[in-house]
Amino acid sequence: MNLFRRAPIVALLLAGACASSPSPGTAQAAPAEASLAVRLADAMADAAEAEARGDGKALARAVQVIDASGPQPLEGAPRDPLPAWRDAVRGEAGPPWRGRPLGPGYRSGKLSVGGRESFSQLFLSGSAATIALSAPTGDRLALRVLDPSAKPICTDESGRGGLCKWVPLFTQRYTIEVMNRGAGDARYFLVVQ
Template structure:
């Protein structure tokens, strides 16, 4: 009985692990997805405004989620309040993608010499088995890591302005969705 009681007390005292990404853009994208899935127009419009305020823009060929979420929320009567935030002049770009089991995707991205480059990847679901790799123009690996927990980040300082390959792979047996934020 005491052993059972002690186990219960230890579980109650265990820290709660936040599975949301730390990056504000990734966090906003995930919260917006959840609001859209649960039909919560008030949260959806808030996330649309926050995404816009953060300066995040869709990568080329990607859907503008801030505009989509604003339309959907407005269609359901939501009208959020303006946010007070001043961010970077050129904000981050985001991309939403999905990979079949065993699939990979490679994206080429230009980064400027002498300016810190950073990417962040977050899985859309808790069971995704994703990894990210960044390669320079010569094929050398600058960063390689699993996308575990809420997000994986890679940062480096390019010596020359050049294009870099961002490779995301799904080693799982199920399809996996993800967000990529490029700063």
């Protein structure tokens, strides 16, 4: 009889062990169905590649994906390529997709060899935070997120892009760092959701 009372507890413990989440402070691989931030960062890289090739149709498709998520440039972003991309594809795109009114924020930039750029961003307590990084030409980039005491929350040194996901315990500003680990100048797109 004692064995039958413990069986549900053992089953719950085993189920919990199977559903464990990654430890905080580590980068997470993109799920099979990429998050909105990853799709947006990739679409921005695709748009930059299409613009460089002069491929108006591919640029129009990428701009539609970007516009569908309703992103806004992050405060202090040096250059916003989206208005120029929209102008370049006027007449090429089909009807606009409708997205969320308050979508993710984005930033684009260029880094010289060994260069680093950092900025701060406010994240809300208890709300999942996602940062996605992409490079249109496969440049080697690294992404790091630090809390207000400069403790690393997430580091992704995987290469072409990066993904950091966590749930902040407190509403506070975090520092986001993008670093160029490649042998040449690197262009990047970063999305915060």
